[in-house]
Structures are given as C-alpha cells and as structure tokens.
Amino acid sequence: MRTRGENAASAGGGMQDAAARLAQDTTELARQEIKAVQDEVMTALKRFASGGALLAGAGTCGVLALWAAHETLLRGMESVLPRGRAAALLTCTYAAAAVGLGLSARGRVRSAAQATAGALDKEAGHLERQQERTAAEDGTPDAPET
Numbered sequence: 001m002r003t004r005g006e007n008a009a010s011a012g013g014g015m016q017d018a019a020a021r022l023a024q025d026t027t028e029l030a031r032q033e034i035k036a037v038q039d040e041v042m043t044a045l046k047r048f049a050s051g052g053a054l055l056a057g058a059g060t061c062g063v064l065a066l067w068a069a070h071e072t073l074l075r076g077m078e079s080v081l082p083r084g085r086a087a088a089l090l091t092c093t094y095a096a097a098a099v100g101l102g103l104s105a106r107g108r109v110r111s112a113a114q115a116t117a118g119a120l121d122k123e124a125g126h127l128e129r130q131q132e133r134t135a136a137e138d139g140t141p142d143a144p145e146t
Contacts, residue, residue, distance in 0.1 A: 070090070077086035
C-alpha cells in the first residue's frame with residue numbers, strides 16, 4: 001500500500017518528467033525553426049550573390065561599350081581635327097555633361113529630401129493632434145510642449 005507522501009512524490013516526479021519533455025520538445029522545435037530560417041537566408045544570399053555577379057558583368061560590359069563608343073567618336077573627330085584638339089574637345093564635352101547631370105541629380109535629391117521632410121512634418125502634426133484628442137477624451141492633462 002502507498003502512503004500519501006509516496007503518491008505526491010511520484011506525481012511530482014511525473015510532473016518533472018513532463019516538464020523536462022516539454023522543455024526538450026520546445027528546444028528541438030526552436031532548433032528546427034532556426035535551421036529553417038538559416039536555410040532560407042542562405043538561399044536568399046546565394047540568389048543575391050548570383051544576381052550581384054550578373055550585375056557586375058553587365059556593368060563591365062556597359063563600361064566597355066562606353067569605351068568603344070568613346071574611341072569611335074574620338075577617331076571620327078580626329079579625321080576633322082588634330083588629335084590633341086579632338087581629345088580636348090571630347091574631354092570638355094564630357095566634363096560639361098558631368099556637371100549638368102550632377103546639378104540635375106542634386107536638384108532631384110534636394111526636392112526628394114524636402115518632400116520627405118514635408119511628409120514627416122505632416123505625419124508628426126497628425127500624430128500630435130490625435131494624441132491631443134485622445135488626451136482630451138481621457139481627461140488627462142496635455143503633455144508639456146517641447
């Protein structure tokens with residue numbers, strides 16, 4: 001016959017076994033999930049790397065095409081102008097184009113930054129008004145303004 005203490009001890013041992021099994025199962029599940037996430041990340045990185053390699057190849061081909069176009073243009077200009085003057089004229093043309101594109105890019109970046117700042121200010125104002133309405137509905141005093 002068992003006494004009350006033995007039943008409690010055996011029940012406590014069963015609870016400990018169940019808790020240990022639960023902890024072990026949870027640990028195994030977490031390991032499986034981490035492994036699955038690692039596999040997904042590695043697959044994405046491999047795709048990204050292959051895409052990057054293809055993009056680098058495309059960039060290299062683009063640079064070579066520009067170089068070939070430059071050489072063709074230079075040779076054509078050399079038939080009309082002396083070699084030095086043709087090279088100088090082409091260099092000045094490239095420099096003027098670089099300045100124009102740079103100024104245009106700067107203008108677009110500035111306007112994008114101003115639009116973003118305006119949107120953020122508008123959203124901040126909207127959130128402040130919403131917070132004021134919530135505070136008024138709750139009857140709490142408004143927070144001090146900064």
